[in-house]
Amino acid sequence: MAIRHVAPYTEEWLQQPASYVRQVIDVLGPEVADWWEGPSDPRDATLRLADGTALVWDEESGWRLGAFVSGGRGTHTELNGIRYLGHGLLPKPERVPSALNDARAGIGASSAWRPCYRSHRNCRDGFDVALDFYTRFIDA
Template sequence: MSRVVEALRSEVVGWWEGPYDPRTITVLLIDGDALVWDEESGWRCGRYVIGDREHCTILTDTRYLGGGLLLTPERVPDAIADARAGLGNSTAWRPCYRSYRHYRDGFDRALNGYLAYA
């Protein structure tokens, strides 16, 4: 997450981990939008309504960024721009890449590999 925040630089107001499964992370942006990642459907962006460490983040005008669960941090700013413009792989439909209940599907290993990429 810190690498995504770093890639977004001055656009970030703050970020936090969500309250429970599936694993989620919210990045609040200076323009009132937010970027949310969860381990089932990847990244989405939209207008921030409400949410914090104890309550799931709610967005309006949500667009999913596409590109799978683990976009490289450097790709996230361009993916947000594409989603806002209605371009690329972005969609209003929620993709489902996996279920957080599948503990042995290799996702945690992929996360470890993602960390090694740093």
């Protein structure tokens, strides 16, 4: 299998995280009331949850949970009371619900400390290859 590199800041590159996020949404099911992609720098996505909180993913820090303050399509989301879920940038979608429950309970790997696993400015660090795995998984 050949490694495929997507050119940064192209439409395909901007859309890359959506396949991974959609898999997480599928696992969370009806708990997700709405979702949208944010802008780049860093690329992110917001999942509005049925309980009024929001789960935000970005390409530097992974998933975080908090009370939704503001945000919408094409803008970065603002949260209060943030807890990072841990488990890296791309935890397997089926692991996100348990990490979310831990964050809600304030236990486990979740933390108020912001991890920084990578910089969004480093477009050639192999992260897009990991994202591409989820794109190919969906397309198969």
